[in-house]
Amino acid sequence: MESSPLISIGLPVSLFIIMVGIGLTLTVRDFGQVTLNPKGMVVGTVAQILLMPLVAFALAAVLGLAPALAVGLVIIAACPGGTTSNLFVMLSRGHIALSILLTVSASLITIVTLPFFTNYALEMYYGEGASIALPVGKTIAMLVVIVLLPVAIGMLIRTRAPELAQKGEGIVSIFGGLVLLLLIIALLWGSRERLPELMSQAGPAAFLLNLVGVCIGLASSRLLGLSQRESLAVAVELGIKNGTIAMMVTLTLLESSEMSIPAVAYSVMMYAFGALLIFMGRRLVPATAQ
Secondary structure, three states: OOOOHHHHHHHHHHHHHHHHHHHHOOOHHHHHHHOOOOHHHHHHHHHHHHHHHHHHHHHHHHHOOOHHHHHHHHHHHHOOEOOOHHHHHHHOOOOHHHHHHHHHHHHHHHHHHHHHHHHHHHHHHHOOOOOOOOOHHHHHHHHHHHHHHHHHHHHHHHHHOHHHHHHHHHHHHHHHHHHHHHHHHHHHHHOOOOHHHHHHHHHHHHHHHHHHHHHHHHHHHHHOOOOHHHHHHHHHHHHOEOHHHHHHHHHHHOOOOOOOHHHHHHHHHHHHHHHHHHHHHHHHOOHHHO
Protein backbone atom coordinates (compact mmCIF):
# COMPACT_ATOMS: atom_id res chain seq x y z
CA MET A 1 0.00 0.00 0.00
CA GLU A 2 2.86 2.38 0.79
CA SER A 3 4.05 2.46 -2.83
CA SER A 4 0.60 2.61 -4.42
CA PRO A 5 0.20 5.39 -7.04
CA LEU A 6 -3.13 6.19 -5.37
CA ILE A 7 -1.16 7.19 -2.27
CA SER A 8 2.01 8.67 -3.78
CA ILE A 9 0.19 10.76 -6.40
CA GLY A 10 -3.49 10.88 -5.48
CA LEU A 11 -2.97 11.95 -1.87
CA PRO A 12 -0.85 15.08 -2.58
CA VAL A 13 -3.18 16.09 -5.43
CA SER A 14 -6.22 15.68 -3.16
CA LEU A 15 -4.56 17.70 -0.42
CA PHE A 16 -3.73 20.45 -2.93
CA ILE A 17 -7.42 20.73 -3.83
CA ILE A 18 -8.43 20.78 -0.16
CA MET A 19 -5.98 23.61 0.60
CA VAL A 20 -7.36 25.60 -2.35
CA GLY A 21 -10.68 25.32 -0.53
CA ILE A 22 -9.19 27.00 2.55
CA GLY A 23 -7.89 29.81 0.35
CA LEU A 24 -11.37 30.28 -1.12
CA THR A 25 -12.59 31.39 2.33
CA LEU A 26 -9.96 34.13 2.75
CA THR A 27 -9.18 37.63 1.62
CA VAL A 28 -6.15 39.77 2.44
CA ARG A 29 -8.42 41.96 4.56
CA ASP A 30 -9.16 39.02 6.88
CA PHE A 31 -5.53 38.94 7.99
CA GLY A 32 -5.61 42.64 8.88
CA GLN A 33 -8.69 42.29 11.08
CA VAL A 34 -6.98 39.88 13.44
CA THR A 35 -4.24 42.40 14.27
CA LEU A 36 -6.83 44.44 16.15
CA ASN A 37 -7.14 41.66 18.75
CA PRO A 38 -4.33 39.14 18.21
CA LYS A 39 -4.64 37.18 21.49
CA GLY A 40 -6.74 34.45 19.93
CA MET A 41 -4.29 34.01 17.08
CA VAL A 42 -1.29 33.92 19.42
CA VAL A 43 -2.68 31.36 21.88
CA GLY A 44 -4.18 29.20 19.13
CA THR A 45 -1.05 29.17 16.99
CA VAL A 46 1.38 28.51 19.86
CA ALA A 47 -0.82 25.71 21.19
CA GLN A 48 -1.14 24.06 17.76
CA ILE A 49 2.48 24.39 16.71
CA LEU A 50 4.34 23.89 20.00
CA LEU A 51 2.20 22.52 22.82
CA MET A 52 0.43 19.72 20.94
CA PRO A 53 3.66 17.99 19.77
CA LEU A 54 5.02 18.23 23.34
CA VAL A 55 1.81 16.62 24.63
CA ALA A 56 2.28 13.82 22.07
CA PHE A 57 5.86 13.16 23.26
CA ALA A 58 4.61 13.02 26.86
CA LEU A 59 1.74 10.64 26.03
CA ALA A 60 4.05 8.35 24.04
CA ALA A 61 6.36 8.11 27.05
CA VAL A 62 3.60 7.56 29.60
CA LEU A 63 1.78 4.95 27.50
CA GLY A 64 4.99 3.25 26.33
CA LEU A 65 4.06 3.35 22.65
CA ALA A 66 6.02 1.36 20.06
CA PRO A 67 8.42 3.57 18.02
CA ALA A 68 6.28 3.66 14.86
CA LEU A 69 3.13 4.59 16.77
CA ALA A 70 5.00 7.19 18.86
CA VAL A 71 6.33 8.88 15.71
CA GLY A 72 2.86 8.75 14.14
CA LEU A 73 1.33 10.36 17.23
CA VAL A 74 3.86 13.21 17.13
CA ILE A 75 3.16 13.74 13.42
CA ILE A 76 -0.61 14.07 13.84
CA ALA A 77 -0.06 16.35 16.85
CA ALA A 78 2.25 18.59 14.82
CA CYS A 79 -0.27 18.95 12.00
CA PRO A 80 -2.43 22.10 11.70
CA GLY A 81 -6.18 22.24 12.02
CA GLY A 82 -8.16 20.46 9.33
CA THR A 83 -10.34 21.95 6.63
CA THR A 84 -13.44 20.68 8.45
CA SER A 85 -12.54 22.60 11.62
CA ASN A 86 -14.08 25.76 10.14
CA LEU A 87 -17.37 23.90 9.61
CA PHE A 88 -17.35 22.65 13.22
CA VAL A 89 -16.68 26.19 14.48
CA MET A 90 -19.59 27.53 12.46
CA LEU A 91 -21.93 24.82 13.77
CA SER A 92 -20.80 25.46 17.37
CA ARG A 93 -21.39 29.23 16.92
CA GLY A 94 -17.70 29.92 17.44
CA HIS A 95 -15.61 32.71 15.92
CA ILE A 96 -15.41 31.65 12.26
CA ALA A 97 -12.91 34.28 11.07
CA LEU A 98 -10.49 33.36 13.88
CA SER A 99 -10.86 29.67 13.03
CA ILE A 100 -10.07 30.21 9.36
CA LEU A 101 -7.02 32.33 10.11
CA LEU A 102 -5.74 29.83 12.68
CA THR A 103 -6.06 27.06 10.09
CA VAL A 104 -4.12 29.04 7.51
CA SER A 105 -1.42 30.41 9.84
CA ALA A 106 -0.76 26.99 11.38
CA SER A 107 -0.70 25.38 7.91
CA LEU A 108 1.96 27.82 6.75
CA ILE A 109 4.12 27.53 9.90
CA THR A 110 3.82 23.74 9.69
CA ILE A 111 5.97 23.88 6.56
CA VAL A 112 8.94 24.38 8.91
CA THR A 113 7.82 22.83 12.21
CA LEU A 114 6.40 19.51 10.95
CA PRO A 115 9.72 18.30 9.46
CA PHE A 116 11.52 19.43 12.64
CA PHE A 117 9.26 17.54 15.06
CA THR A 118 9.07 14.48 12.79
CA ASN A 119 12.84 14.14 12.49
CA TYR A 120 13.27 14.76 16.21
CA ALA A 121 10.78 11.95 16.93
CA LEU A 122 12.54 9.61 14.47
CA GLU A 123 15.87 10.32 16.16
CA MET A 124 14.41 9.84 19.63
CA TYR A 125 12.59 6.56 18.94
CA TYR A 126 14.80 4.98 16.28
CA GLY A 127 18.23 6.42 17.10
CA GLU A 128 20.60 8.57 15.04
CA GLY A 129 21.83 5.63 12.98
CA ALA A 130 18.38 4.52 11.91
CA SER A 131 17.82 4.05 8.19
CA ILE A 132 14.42 5.74 8.33
CA ALA A 133 14.45 9.54 8.10
CA LEU A 134 12.25 12.33 6.83
CA PRO A 135 13.89 14.20 3.92
CA VAL A 136 13.66 17.77 5.22
CA GLY A 137 14.26 19.58 1.91
CA LYS A 138 11.79 17.40 0.04
CA THR A 139 9.23 17.73 2.82
CA ILE A 140 9.45 21.53 2.95
CA ALA A 141 9.22 21.74 -0.86
CA MET A 142 6.20 19.43 -0.91
CA LEU A 143 4.44 21.36 1.87
CA VAL A 144 5.09 24.66 0.07
CA VAL A 145 3.58 23.23 -3.12
CA ILE A 146 0.53 21.64 -1.49
CA VAL A 147 -0.10 24.21 1.28
CA LEU A 148 1.25 27.67 0.46
CA LEU A 149 0.62 27.65 -3.30
CA PRO A 150 -2.98 26.34 -3.22
CA VAL A 151 -3.99 28.71 -0.42
CA ALA A 152 -2.67 31.61 -2.54
CA ILE A 153 -4.57 30.29 -5.58
CA GLY A 154 -7.77 30.02 -3.54
CA MET A 155 -7.39 33.60 -2.26
CA LEU A 156 -6.82 34.84 -5.82
CA ILE A 157 -9.99 33.11 -7.01
CA ARG A 158 -11.88 34.60 -4.05
CA THR A 159 -10.66 38.09 -5.04
CA ARG A 160 -11.32 37.78 -8.78
CA ALA A 161 -14.46 35.61 -8.75
CA PRO A 162 -16.20 35.71 -5.33
CA GLU A 163 -19.35 33.94 -6.55
CA LEU A 164 -17.32 31.05 -7.93
CA ALA A 165 -15.35 30.87 -4.67
CA GLN A 166 -18.54 30.71 -2.62
CA LYS A 167 -19.84 27.78 -4.69
CA GLY A 168 -16.47 26.03 -4.55
CA GLU A 169 -16.14 26.15 -0.73
CA GLY A 170 -18.86 23.57 -0.12
CA ILE A 171 -17.70 21.28 -2.92
CA VAL A 172 -14.11 21.25 -1.65
CA SER A 173 -15.24 20.58 1.95
CA ILE A 174 -17.24 17.55 0.81
CA PHE A 175 -14.31 16.39 -1.32
CA GLY A 176 -11.94 16.68 1.66
CA GLY A 177 -14.24 14.62 3.85
CA LEU A 178 -14.55 11.90 1.20
CA VAL A 179 -10.77 11.73 0.68
CA LEU A 180 -10.18 11.32 4.41
CA LEU A 181 -12.92 8.67 4.67
CA LEU A 182 -11.47 6.66 1.76
CA LEU A 183 -7.97 6.88 3.25
CA ILE A 184 -9.19 5.63 6.62
CA ILE A 185 -11.06 2.70 5.04
CA ALA A 186 -8.03 1.77 2.89
CA LEU A 187 -5.64 1.95 5.84
CA LEU A 188 -7.91 -0.08 8.11
CA TRP A 189 -8.22 -2.74 5.41
CA GLY A 190 -4.50 -2.77 4.64
CA SER A 191 -3.61 -3.21 8.32
CA ARG A 192 -6.49 -5.57 9.14
CA GLU A 193 -4.24 -8.40 10.37
CA ARG A 194 -2.50 -6.24 12.98
CA LEU A 195 -5.35 -3.77 13.41
CA PRO A 196 -6.60 -4.94 16.85
CA GLU A 197 -3.08 -4.77 18.27
CA LEU A 198 -2.27 -1.39 16.70
CA MET A 199 -5.60 0.21 17.62
CA SER A 200 -5.37 -1.05 21.20
CA GLN A 201 -2.11 0.91 21.48
CA ALA A 202 -2.85 3.92 19.29
CA GLY A 203 -6.52 4.33 20.25
CA PRO A 204 -6.03 5.48 23.88
CA ALA A 205 -3.13 7.74 22.83
CA ALA A 206 -5.20 9.39 20.08
CA PHE A 207 -8.15 9.80 22.46
CA LEU A 208 -5.99 11.45 25.13
CA LEU A 209 -4.26 13.69 22.59
CA ASN A 210 -7.64 14.90 21.37
CA LEU A 211 -8.99 15.38 24.89
CA VAL A 212 -5.92 17.27 26.12
CA GLY A 213 -5.90 19.46 23.00
CA VAL A 214 -9.53 20.51 23.45
CA CYS A 215 -8.98 21.16 27.18
CA ILE A 216 -5.86 23.25 26.49
CA GLY A 217 -7.81 25.28 23.93
CA LEU A 218 -10.72 25.99 26.25
CA ALA A 219 -8.68 26.61 29.42
CA SER A 220 -5.93 28.80 27.93
CA SER A 221 -8.44 30.90 25.99
CA ARG A 222 -10.58 31.60 29.02
CA LEU A 223 -7.53 32.35 31.20
CA LEU A 224 -6.44 34.98 28.66
CA GLY A 225 -9.87 36.56 28.67
CA LEU A 226 -11.05 35.49 25.23
CA SER A 227 -14.76 35.36 24.53
CA GLN A 228 -16.73 32.12 24.46
CA ARG A 229 -16.83 32.23 20.66
CA GLU A 230 -13.06 32.73 20.43
CA SER A 231 -12.47 29.95 22.98
CA LEU A 232 -14.60 27.56 20.94
CA ALA A 233 -12.65 28.42 17.79
CA VAL A 234 -9.30 27.72 19.48
CA ALA A 235 -10.56 24.46 21.05
CA VAL A 236 -11.93 23.18 17.74
CA GLU A 237 -8.69 24.07 15.92
CA LEU A 238 -6.72 22.04 18.48
CA GLY A 239 -9.16 19.14 18.30
CA ILE A 240 -9.87 18.89 14.56
CA LYS A 241 -6.53 18.11 12.90
CA ASN A 242 -5.62 17.81 9.23
CA GLY A 243 -5.28 14.04 9.16
CA THR A 244 -4.67 14.12 5.40
CA ILE A 245 -1.31 15.89 5.91
CA ALA A 246 -0.32 13.34 8.57
CA MET A 247 -1.16 10.49 6.24
CA MET A 248 0.73 12.12 3.39
CA VAL A 249 3.87 12.35 5.53
CA THR A 250 3.62 8.81 6.91
CA LEU A 251 2.57 7.11 3.68
CA THR A 252 4.35 9.02 0.89
CA LEU A 253 7.47 10.37 2.62
CA LEU A 254 8.13 7.80 5.37
CA GLU A 255 6.34 4.95 3.55
CA SER A 256 4.98 3.42 6.75
CA SER A 257 1.36 2.41 7.11
CA GLU A 258 2.02 1.55 10.77
CA MET A 259 3.00 5.16 11.51
CA SER A 260 -0.26 6.30 9.97
CA ILE A 261 -2.41 4.34 12.48
CA PRO A 262 -2.43 7.15 15.14
CA ALA A 263 -3.62 9.57 12.46
CA VAL A 264 -6.38 7.13 11.50
CA ALA A 265 -7.47 6.68 15.12
CA TYR A 266 -7.34 10.42 15.74
CA SER A 267 -9.26 11.23 12.55
CA VAL A 268 -12.11 8.96 13.65
CA MET A 269 -12.25 10.23 17.24
CA MET A 270 -11.99 13.94 16.44
CA TYR A 271 -15.50 13.95 15.00
CA ALA A 272 -16.91 12.79 18.33
CA PHE A 273 -15.06 15.57 20.15
CA GLY A 274 -16.20 18.03 17.49
CA ALA A 275 -19.82 16.98 18.05
CA LEU A 276 -19.43 17.59 21.80
CA LEU A 277 -18.04 21.08 21.14
CA ILE A 278 -20.97 21.80 18.81
CA PHE A 279 -23.40 20.73 21.53
CA MET A 280 -21.59 22.83 24.14
CA GLY A 281 -21.35 25.89 21.90
CA ARG A 282 -25.00 25.84 20.94
CA ARG A 283 -25.91 25.64 24.63
CA LEU A 284 -23.64 28.54 25.67
CA VAL A 285 -23.64 30.93 22.71
CA PRO A 286 -26.87 32.66 21.63
CA ALA A 287 -27.74 32.30 17.94
CA THR A 288 -27.71 36.09 17.56
CA ALA A 289 -24.04 36.25 18.62
CA GLN A 290 -22.75 34.50 15.49
